[in-house]
Amino acid sequence: MAIPTYASPLERTWAWTYRVLCVLIFVFLMAPILIVIPLSFNAEPYFTFTDKMLALDPDGYSTRWYDLLLTFGMKAPDAVRDGGWWADMWANSTWLKAAKNSVIIGFWSTILATALGTLAALGLSRPEMPGRKVIMAILISPMIVPIIITATGMFFFYSNPCGILQWVGISAQCGRLTSTYTGVILAHTILGIPFVIITVTATLSGFDQSLIRAAASLGANPRTTFFKVILPLILPGVISGALFAFVTSFDEVVTVLFIAGPEQQTIPRQMWNGIREQISPAILSVATILVIISVLLLASVELLRRRSERLRGVAPA
Amino acid sequence: MAEMLTTADGIPLKAALARAQSRARRKALFLVLPLLIFTLLSFVLPIGAMMARSVHNPEFVASTDRGTGAVTPIMQNLKGWFDANPLGTEPDEAAYAALVADLAHLQETKASGSAGTRINYDLPGTLSLFKSGARGAGKLEPPFKESLLADDARWGDPKLWQAMRAATAGVTADFYLAALDRTRAADGSIVQAEENRQIYIKLFLRTFGLSALITFVCLLLAFPVAHLLATLPMAKSNLLMILVLLPFWTSLLVRTSAWMVLLQEQGVLNDSLVGLGLITEDQRLAMMYNTTGTIIAMTHILLPFMILPLYSVMRTIKPSYVRAARSLGATSWTAFRRVYLPQTLPGIGAGGLLVFILAVGYYITPALVGGASGRLISNMIADHMNDTLNWSLAAALSAILLAAVLILYWLYDRLVGIDKLKLG
Structure with a gap:
């Protein structure tokens, strides 16, 4: 300039x-x-x-x-x-408990979102995929639908998952998913999936499909092809999608407000309480720790992006 | 006639191709299916079921036990009378007898709350009427019309009978009327709600107005930054990009609480202004817990969503076009307006739509920094979910909001394409 x-x-x-x-x-x-x-x-x-x-x-x-x-x-x-x-601190400290919950919920929802999202992205990037646009729109929609609508919908659904059956005339009652780890993990998985889909399909758009045929012609079965050829090449995209999914879960408060019970309080939930009730500088020390975490995450995503560009033969930045 | 082309094992080529293609389609679908089923089951279906609550509210004729989920039919005598007598029939002794029998039944089944709450949505203050009516119903003697009216004259209100008739149907559009500030008059016609109860249309307009304003401010702030990033050499622009991406990766609650610290009355910004002598102690600016706070914090949070798409479009614009315009005699302003700006339109459209969509449904920031005046429609939905427990109205408001968002989403797909969505 x-x-x-x-x-x-x-x-x-x-x-x-x-x-x-x-x-x-x-x-x-x-x-x-x-x-x-x-x-x-x-x-x-x-x-x-x-x-x-x-x-x-x-x-x-x-x-x-x-x-x-x-x-x-x-x-x-x-x-x-x-x-x-x-020992007392490890067992009872409120913020430490919240941190443990955040990590547990973040970890499992990331694993689920990444596994399901990567598989779906592989299917979506095949030219033969029927109804590609519609399916893509549905899978990305959790990012677009206002979070309060998602959270209230899930709240009703999770308080009686079998209640859905009443629409086909069966009145059923089964266990509830509200106030359980499973419920929160499933909700966060849904919210993380769009990010995985977006990053992995972006990586796959630069993926040379003829490599799959090359692997097949050399005698590799689909499994071997996936683990030896496809996955190493798209791994940077998968990992950055996973990081996005983790951050989404790690920062999510609205579904936790609606679905989680007292046992599933996460860091954002504790911050929400702190900000609403009596905001103390303790909130700022949590904030500082979270800023440091986001610097680390950003650095990893940037490194992955450059590695991915190198792998795909795009000129490095 | 030429011989039909076949594969080596004698199958017609066309059939073999069709089979191979359908196998490839099945394989692709098979990969997507687990996630698609998961999303449909735990995202699309729950939202659909919630939306159904906006038209389906059987609380007046069926009481659900919150603990066990068991459903008890209530108000069946009155329902029978309504079914037998058309709209506009003056409630006679038979109607009152049915009502009293039902009220006594409510007391037995402890369901007066369910029926009363449903009518209370339409006529505030009637929950207590149902509770006291149910308590006293057992002692009433015929003729029931006189004895019930003597107990409480409000039972004769035509509006109440109108509301009860509507509520026995179970399926109703009344919550949409309420969400649009309309109500039903005694004769069933649709009229505007009283002046002081017209809040929802205003709130929708506020939400869309504020979102448009925030989108516009984001565009104003994002344009110069995106242009700078797009024209600087790569090494420098990557460095500056970190300043955009770090806020993007930082927790929303961190950013919101940071703005509270900066903007509140005893906060850093006000202290600095007082310290610099620009304002006096009693002139401290109120920038928090109002619309200003919501706009500032939301602009900050949504700004990266505007910068990133603008940047990726501006990167592809060749500087030679502007140089050519300049060499042909255009002033720098004309070159910008006629040559550069039109080329950035795809980026403006993508970023603007994305920011607007996200702003319309925003909940956390207005809830924390918005105070009373900076609230948006999402906060009202949360209130009806948590405080007034009018879930059907919450569902009706959600349905309207969701419809608006989905139209914008469809527009985004048409104009930009969902697969063009990029992060970082």
């Missing part, structure tokens, strides 16, 4: 205005994410920089909110920090 030497003064002014504008927009994008990091080390229960913090006085900073994350919900938070204290 170098300004050409023949530019008129007006154009020069505009070029500089444009640059300043872009910088301001980047500030708008990044400021809220960066601001939570220093504020999470606030020694006072305020959401603003205290005078001590501005003077870079070490007394103005503390890790008390991170400490609170660990101790909140513990039976004896003030006991001596020996083995018993750590």
